[in-house]
Amino acid sequence: MPDLQRLHPDHVPALLAFEQENRTFFAASVPDRGDDYFTNFDxxxxxxxxxxxxxxxxxxVLVDDQGVILGRFNLVDAANGSAELGYRVAEKATGRGLATATVRRLCTLAAEEYGLTTLRAATTHDNPASQTVLTRAGFVPTGEELLLSGRPGLGYARSTADQVSFDDGTA
Structure with a gap:
């Protein structure tokens, strides 16, 4: 079973490999990070x-038993009990429920380890996989229409105190 680990300097080579190997896959659903991101990665x-x-x-980072990074799961701009959730999963790890299970785990960490009470997220309208992950993890659409690097999207939110029923068959 993959392990969710707090990012640390030892992850650098595996994280760079993850980003490089999945760049084209990610660019199909989220804005590309650009060449400068890779040039100045360290x-x-x-x-x-x-x-x-x-x-x-x-x-x-979500790491398999070989040390390969399967995904990134981040809580950014943490302040006043709230943070923004962002994630990306390697192409080879999609369709197995890993994103949903890991977002759920991160929601628990957000409350128990980081003292966060509200999480926000956003995804583009043309990314149904991410919409599914968020709703299965207890996020609800806020109705806020957003532009994400020029692409229309929707905001989501979740209270970390919410008890979410996970009987949808996902891991």
Whole structure:
């Protein structure tokens, strides 16, 4: 079973490989990070780890038993009991319920470890897989229409105190 781990410097090589191997796959459903992201990867990751150390963000990776990163699951802009959820899962790991199970686990961590009470998320209208993950994990549409890198999307929110019934057959 994959393990959700807090991001740390030892993850750098595997995380870069994850981003490079899945770049084209991700670009089909979320905005591409651009070449600069990869050129300056080490510096960007150091900045993210500094934000995490300051408690502004909480970054996680989903790692298999071989140390391969299967996904990223992040809580960003943590303040006043709230944070924004973001995630991406490797193409080879999709369709197995890993995203849903990991988002659920992160909701628990958000409440128990980070003291967060409300999580927000957003996805584009043309990303039904992400919409399904969010609703199965207890997020509800807020009705807020958003533009995500020029693409129309919708905001979601979830209270970490909500008890969500997980009888939908997903992991």
């Amino acid at each position: 510096a960007r990751l150091a900045a993210l780890l500094a934000e995490q150390a300051a408690g502004i963000c909480h970054f996680h």
